[in-house]
Amino acid sequence: MVRRKKLLIIAKHLYKKEFTVLIGARQIGKSTLLKQLYEDLKKQNKPTYFLNLDRKDILDELNQNPENLFKFCPLQEGERIIVFIDEIQYLDNATNFIKLLFDEYSSQLKIVATGSSAFYVDRQFKDSLVGRKKIFQMGTLDFEEFLLFKGRSDLVLELKSLQNKKKSKSIKENLLWTYMDEFVNYGGYPAVVLENDIDQKIELLKEIRDSFIKRDILESGITDETKFYRMLLLLASQSGNLLNVNEISNTLRITNATVENYLYVLQKCFHITLVKPFYNNLRKELTKMPKVYINDLGLRNVLVNHFSPTEQRADKGIVLENLCCRLLLERYDVDQVKYWRTADGNEVDFIIETQFLKGFAIEVKFNEQDSKISKYKKFISNYPDFPLDFWWWKKMDLMV
Numbered sequence: 001m002v003r004r005k006k007l008l009i010i011a012k013h014l015y016k017k018e019f020t021v022l023i024g025a026r027q028i029g030k031s032t033l034l035k036q037l038y039e040d041l042k043k044q045n046k047p048t049y050f051l052n053l054d055r056k057d058i059l060d061e062l063n064q065n066p067e068n069l070f071k072f073c074p075l076q077e078g079e080r081i082i083v084f085i086d087e088i089q090y091l092d093n094a095t096n097f098i099k100l101l102f103d104e105y106s107s108q109l110k111i112v113a114t115g116s117s118a119f120y121v122d123r124q125f126k127d128s129l130v131g132r133k134k135i136f137q138m139g140t141l142d143f144e145e146f147l148l149f150k151g152r153s154d155l156v157l158e159l160k161s162l163q164n165k166k167k168s169k170s171i172k173e174n175l176l177w178t179y180m181d182e183f184v185n186y187g188g189y190p191a192v193v194l195e196n197d198i199d200q201k202i203e204l205l206k207e208i209r210d211s212f213i214k215r216d217i218l219e220s221g222i223t224d225e226t227k228f229y230r231m232l233l234l235l236a237s238q239s240g241n242l243l244n245v246n247e248i249s250n251t252l253r254i255t256n257a258t259v260e261n262y263l264y265v266l267q268k269c270f271h272i273t274l275v276k277p278f279y280n281n282l283r284k285e286l287t288k289m290p291k292v293y294i295n296d297l298g299l300r301n302v303l304v305n306h307f308s309p310t311e312q313r314a315d316k317g318i319v320l321e322n323l324c325c326r327l328l329l330e331r332y333d334v335d336q337v338k339y340w341r342t343a344d345g346n347e348v349d350f351i352i353e354t355q356f357l358k359g360f361a362i363e364v365k366f367n368e369q370d371s372k373i374s375k376y377k378k379f380i381s382n383y384p385d386f387p388l389d390f391w392w393w394k395k396m397d398l399m400v
Contacts, residue, residue, distance in 0.1 A: 002148050006138045007033050010112070011040070013134060014082060019102055019111040021088070024138040025270040025295070026212040029190045030114040033138070034084045037112065041082060048082040049073040053090040066097045067104075075108050088113035089219075095129060102132040116215075139270065140296045141188030142330050143399065147179060149193045155179065159399060170396075177394055181310050184323055187298020198307075205302035216269040222262070227252050231262050235272060235292050236303035240321040240349075242289045242341075243274065270295055273329060278338035278351040291339055293325040310393065321349060321364045324391055327398065328352065328362075346378050351386060361388045368392045 006022070010033065013020050022030050034050070041048040051072060053059045061068040073083045091097050094115075101109060147155045158172050170176065186192050192204045213232070214225070222228050230252055235243075243263075249256045266272045274290040294300035300322060301307055310316055328337050332352055340348040340361070350362040361379065365371045371390035373380075380388060391397055 001032075001036065002145075003036060004029060004033055004138065004145060005142075006136060007036060010136060011037060013136070014041075014110065014112065016134070017106055018134045019098055019106075019113070019132060021113050021115060021133050021135045022138060023115045023135060023270075025140070026116050026215065027189055027191065027208055028138060028140050030116075030138060031086050032190075034086055034112065034114055038084045046082065047076045047079050048084070050084045051086065053085060053087040059090055062097065063092045066100045069101065075105070080108055080110055082110045082112060085111060085113040087116060089115045098129055098133060102129075106132075137270075139188070139330075140298075141190060141193060143180065143183055143188075143327075146183050146188055146193055149190060150179065152179065162396060162399070173396070176399060180399065184297050184310050184319060185301060185307050187296040187301070189296065189298060192298055201298075202302065202307060205298050208299065209302050213269075213271070216265065216271075220265045220269070222265065224254075224258075227254055227258075228262055228265075231259070232266065232271070233303050235266070236294050236300045238292070239294050239300060240291060240318050240325075243292045244289060271299065273325065273334060275325065275334075275350075276338050278340045278353065280357070288341075293322050295326065297322060297326070316393070317364075317366050320366055320391075320393055324350065324362065324364050324398065340379060340383075342378070346376075348376065348379050348388065351383075358385045361386045363388060363390050365390055365392050368395070 010020060010022060014037070022033065024030055031052075038048055038050045049072065051058055051069075053062070058072060061071060069083065073081060075081060088094050088097075098111070101111065141149060144156055144159060147153070147159070155172060155176055158170050158176065162170060186201045186205065189204070189208060192201050192208075195201050195204060213229075217225050217228055231248060231254075234248060234251065245256050245259050245263075248259050252259075263272070263274070267274065271294065273293050273295055275293065276290050277288040279288070294303070297319065300319075304315070306313065306315065310319060313319060325337070328350060332354075336353050336359070338351045338353060340346075340351050348361050349364045351359065352362070353359040361383070363371070363376065368390075371392060373388065376388055379386075389397070
């Protein structure tokens with residue numbers, strides 16, 4: 001079975017004192033990763049247990065008293081047990097559960113848990129858990145993981161050779177771009193990647209759209225499901241655009257506060273990312289509108305109901321910019337990825353601030369012939385410490 005990159009990171013944290021919490025969107029493989037770690041430890045004869053809180057009998061016991069955990073997972077003399085808990089957000093009070101067990105038993109117990117959404121974790125895991133837990137976030141498959149799930153480890157090696165500058169060209173470049181086109185169309189949800197039939201891929205994406213996002217809606221307390229879906233569709237169709245709360249409020253006939261709440265839920269459920277503007281003037285930066293991107297292109301495409309080869313798409317520029325955002329966020333923290341725009345219409349798609357007021361800039365154009373440096377004189381003169389590069393479709397920088 002293919003292993004996610006995050007597995008090695010979590011495995012290294014197993015022997016730290018803090019409890020481990022893995023968060024991310026539904027259907028991205030968190031439970032599978034937990035089970036893989038559990039099986040690895042079992043093979044090493046480590047004292048370990050696996051609990052799924054979808055089981056009501058276990059959930060009821062733990063809700064009555066956190067120490068009821070030891071009915072299912074007895075402590076062992078002289079050895080710290082490791083307990084894997086799937087869907088910890090289903091507990092009535094996850095904060096109290098973690099706090100009590102850590103404070104009383106951290107020398108004898110390590111908990112490794114998943115939570116379907118940071119929305120629940122953020123609201124339940126309050127400041128009282130500082131120093132008691134470490135949160136790790138996981139997304140849908142990146143392109144390298146996508147290739148591994150497709151059984152193409154040879155292409156991953158080819159990518160690594162390009163990344164390490166051992167090669168400047170690849171004879172497998174056309175094949176790599178064929179797979180990138182599939183990645184752009186159908187995204188990185190593991191079940192979708194593993195399905196080879198195109199119609200079934202789309203059906204799986206529809207199920208994620210209709211069933212699993214609905215669970216996010218219900219569990220976050222949103223009452224108007226229709227308006228929430230309409231806003232998500234609006235954001236998908238306008239991916240890469242400035243996020244104007246007033247405009248969305250007027251379009252959907254909901255209050256600004258409701259729009260802000262929906263945006264909060266969508267971010268905490270890992271469906272969207274907001275990219276903030278870059279300016280020298282921090283006050284100006286904090287008051288400008290962010291740009292919105294959908295975190296998985298397969299989800300974005302099923303929301304707008306558009307699947308076709310990238311070069312044939314009417315929205316190919318939007319798709320490419322969304323892809324570039326996804327690739328950058330895999331390499332840099334969200335606070336390092338910004339955009340630049342002036343009141344008179346000058347704009348650069350992405351500013352990567354690797355250190356204070358230093359980094360690099362990227363402008364996304366689908367066609368190489370549209371990449372004209374002369375259009376960006378104002379940015380280049382104002383920000384000499386941010387050299388500008390262009391990313392276009394089938395440019396290897398997109399992959400490496």
